[in-house]
Amino acid sequence: MNATPSLRAAIYARYSTDKQKDTSVEDQIRLCRRMCEQNGWQVTEVFTDHALSGKNALRPGYQRLIRAAECGQIDIIVAESQNRLSRDMADSATLLKRMSYFGVRLHTAAENELDDMKVGVSGLVSTMFLRDLAQKTRRGLEGRVARGKSAGGICYGYRVKREILPDGTLSTGDREIEPEESAVIQRIFQDYADGLSARTIAAALNSEGVPGPQSGKGTGVWNPSTISGNIKRGTGILNNELYIGRLVWNRLTYDTNPDTGKRLSRLNPPDDWKIEEVPQLRILDDQLWHAVKTRQGEVRQAMNPAGVLTERPRLERARRPTYLLSGLLRCACCGASYTLINKTRYGCAGARNKGAAVCTNRATIGREEVEDRVLSGLKQRLLAPDLLAQFAEEYRKAFNEAAAGACQERQKAEASLKKVDGKIAGILKAIEDGMYHASLKAKMTELEEEKARLKALIKESPEPPALRLHSSLSQRYREMVEDLARSLNAPEVKREAMAELRALISQVRMVPDADAPGGHQLELVGELAGIMALGGLESKKPPLFAEAGSETMVAGAGFEPATFRL
Structure with a gap:
């Protein structure tokens, strides 16, 4: 069997x-x-x-x-x-x-x-x-957050802080600033605020061998997404509010897709977020944080200028301008942009792309000529006698404000020193009169130490010198303005210079004119017009382009002041 x-x-x-x-x-x-x-x-x-x-x-x-x-x-x-x-x-x-x-x-x-x-x-x-486990875990994490502790991993810029508790156990959930990583975070924020992209910053950090985040899925290598992250979800270096001393918890809810088994996150309503102030963990000041937020908003606007929520933002729209006036030139006939039609010349994009039915302006102008004419007009106005006088006056005001602060501190120290000397003299008089007490010795020592401190403070804060404007100051100002084109295009300041110039010039209107140099009259619109008006006659707005709240100036042949041309 x-x-x-x-x-x-x-x-x-x-x-x-x-x-x-x-x-x-x-x-x-x-x-x-x-x-x-x-x-x-x-x-x-x-x-x-x-x-x-x-x-x-x-x-x-x-x-x-x-x-x-x-x-x-x-x-x-x-x-x-x-x-x-x-x-x-x-x-x-x-x-x-x-x-x-x-x-x-x-x-x-x-x-x-x-x-x-x-x-x-x-x-x-x-x-x-x-x-039940999820509810208890969530309750415990919420309690940790309420005490300013970590509810999860330790993000870049911080390290675990261990302390021995009275019962002999080690503390959990505490963290402190990691100095080296904190310096990297400050550098990233400053570089981004100065105009560098997340891609450029990541490449620079990798080339210098700066270690990146390694917790979680981090590889220690910097990626653009590690820096930029997702602004709505609060991910990425640039969006971490812990760097300004704000601990945000419950921003996201995590769940598992039953079909794929992948863990996905969903953004919770802002009312459900738990926010705690943790000033001891602040790495950045508010000014730098807001500068980065402002630039992020500008980049998003450039990616989706129409603000259409259903349109997918296009990153290529946020590219930085290549040349000094890129994106500022507008056709006075149809309002379209003046773009490079080849390597050296600008022309109306409306006329080229949409035909004569939209715009008949087929005039072109060299890129360098446009920049030279704008900067030449700018130099002429900035070298006017009135502006030179105002430059000297603003310098004097700034000097006096700085000197006033130092002088005030010195005066306070001198007044305090006088009081201390009086107290010391009183103690000496009491000793001479036979009123010595042991406590007087301790008081005398304390006063002598305070006297030494005040003398050192006065020595470090000498009397501010009288303001004397050096004879070469105006000449130095002239040299800087005369070399304006080179200064604005210098590699080390070009990025900042372009940003500042664009904050002052809203647009340069290109008016086709066969009799003008390069076949164009140039009209500058923006705050720069008001600044340049300080050095010239009263501005006269062309009626066609007059706009409330802005000054308009014309840069034409010869820049005749009588017509308020640059």
Whole structure:
């Protein structure tokens, strides 16, 4: 009589991330092998998953187990408990249904052979356990945030701070500023505020070998996305409010896609955010933070100038201007941009792209000629006698304001020193009159120390000298203005110079005129017009281009002041 062949058993073991160790898998396998020996089952395969949650059915070892069962390679699946196989009710029911179809039984050390009732009850318990665990974890994290502690990992710029508590345990959730990383953060914000892109900043940091964030999925190499992140979600170096001493929690909610098993995030309403002030963790001042926020807004506006929410922003629209007046030139006939039609000449984009029905202006002008005429007019106005006098007056005011502050501190110190000398003289007089007391010695020592401190302060704050404007000051001003074109295009200041110039000039209107140099009259519009008007006659706005709240000046042939031309 032939003996009944033993059942082929496959063992499955898993541990998640909740404070379990890799040895947990070994313990589970040992328990399952003992159960197989007791029942006479032959262990043919062992499948494991390490540090993976039972909520996710897309575990590598779990999927291999199912494929082995479907291929008829095993007769029974053995695990420590049902929640090792799955913590999801739907997945547990599906597993039992599929294994029943392929003739594979499910056995656990805790529940023995699984059936519909055991799977249903155990799945319900697991689901309730996970929900209760999530609520308790969330409550604990919210309490940490309320105490200004970390509710998760430590972001770039900080390090874990450990202190021994009165009960002998170590503190958790505390952090402090990491000086070297803090300096990198300040550099990133300053570079971005100065006009550098996230891509340029990342490339510079990598070329210098500056280590990047390594926590989580960080590789230690700087990427543009590491710096720019997502402004709405508060991700990225430039959007981390912790750098200005604000701890923001519950901005995002995380959930798992049941189809893909991937963990996704959703943005919570701002009313649900938890915000705590943690001034001890501030790295940046408000001025630099707001400068970066302002520039981010300008970049977003450039990417989507119409503000259409349904239109996907286009990064190429936010490219920085290549030349000094790029993007500022406008056709006076149709309002379209003047763009480079070749390497050296500007022309109306409306006429070129939309035809004569939209614009008939086919005149072109050299790029360098436009820049030279604008800067020449600017130089002429800035060298006017009235502006030279105003420059000297503003310099005098700034000097006097700085000197007044130093003088005030010196005067306070001198007054305090006079009082201290009086107190010392009084003590000496009392000693001479035979009124010595031991406490007078301590008081005398204290006064002598204060006297020494005040004398040192006065020595470090000498009397401010009388303001004398050097005879070469006006000449230096002239040299700087005369060399304006070279100064504005110097590589080390070009980025800042272009930004400042664009803040003063809203546009340069190109008026086609066959009799004018280069076939164009130039009209400057913006705050720069008001500044330049200080050095010339009263401005006269051309009626066609007059705008409320702005000064308009014309840069034409010869820049005749009578017509307010530059």
